[in-house]
Amino acid sequence: MKTLKSIFSFYINSSIHVALAIAALVKLTFLKFEILGGNTYIYFSFVGAIVAYNFVKYANISKLYHRRLTKSMTGIKIITSVCALLFAYFGYQVSLDTWIYVFPFILLTILYAAPVFPNKKNLRSVSGIKIFIIGATWAGVTAFIPIIYAEGSFGIDMIIEIIQRFIFIVVIMLPFEIRDLQYDGKELETIPQKIGITRTKVFGSILLVIFLLLTAFKDDLYSTEIISTVAITIISLLFLWGTDKKQSEYFCSFWVESIPIMWLFILILMQSLLG
Incomplete structure (x- = not known):
């Protein structure tokens, strides 16, 4: 049991x-827009995310990770190094145009973690913008770039999808902001710090309503899209209101971060049942 843990x-x-x-x-983006042959970019984004997140978390920047992790740091360094090599391998296979669009998000990740600004500041320490940087990065990597990667142009449905993805990420980041109240310095001015936990949940709920309503403005709207969007809105709402300052160790890091995976499974299930 201890080994499994x-x-x-x-x-x-x-x-x-x-x-x-x-x-x-x-x-999810590839399925929604019936884009074929995007596996290379999926692998590229997967290994790139491991490298990026481990850089952000373990570059002596964040206060959220404690001495208890030192025993596993060797393994984390190894997997990060392997993923960095794989990122280069899959990066060689994607187009130059894809790299042009990916580069700003790589730069944003570096600026988010590295103390390159005056007084040794990084973007994460700039008041009030942390959650929106993460939202923009995730929306770019998971919606904007995949569409450019395959389609090369944008229609109204694609623009709405990118906006929805940004809103969705901001909402599922709110439980993390609530959890991190005990760690974040007051100078960060996170949403829960500025308006409190309850109002943060109300704010997130309003965003989820906007996220859901935007679906109605899409030109090509299928029952699978409607059902999966309604389902993930409800799930996100439940997790948002189930969040507290004191929570179980893996509430955010596993369950909340599983919401995107749940969304994919719901869409696949709906497509298999409804066609």
Whole structure:
């Protein structure tokens, strides 16, 4: 039992789970727009997410990770190094145009973690923008770039999808902001710090209503799209209102980060049942 717990902890702490969530959202985009042949980009985004998240978490920047992780750091360094090599391998296979669109998000990730600004600041420490940087990065990597990767142009449905993806990521980040109240300095001015936990949940609920209503403005709207969007809205709402400052160890890092994976499975299920 102790061994299984150690394996699970390593799975979470090495960012494999969050990388799966990102890969799930990329696959979701391909399925929604019936884009074929995107597996290389899925692998590219998966290993890239592991490298990026481990860089952000373990570059002596975040206060959220404690001495208890030192025992597994060797394994995390190894898996990060292997993923960096795989990122280069899959990066060689994607087009130059894809790299052009990926580069700003790589730069944003570096600026998010590295103290390159005056007074040794990074983007994460800039008041009030952390959650929106993450939302923009995830929306870019999982919706904007996959569409460019396959289609090369945008229609109204694609623009709406990118906006929805940004809103969705911001909402599922709110439980993390609530959890991190005990760690984040007041200078960060996160949403829960500024308006409190209850109002943060209300704010997230309003965003979810907008997220859901935007679906109605799509030109090509299928029952699978409607049902899966309604389902994930309800699931996200339940997790948002189930969040508290004091929560179980893996509530956010496993369950909340599983919501994108749930969304993919729901869409696949709906497509298999309804065609």
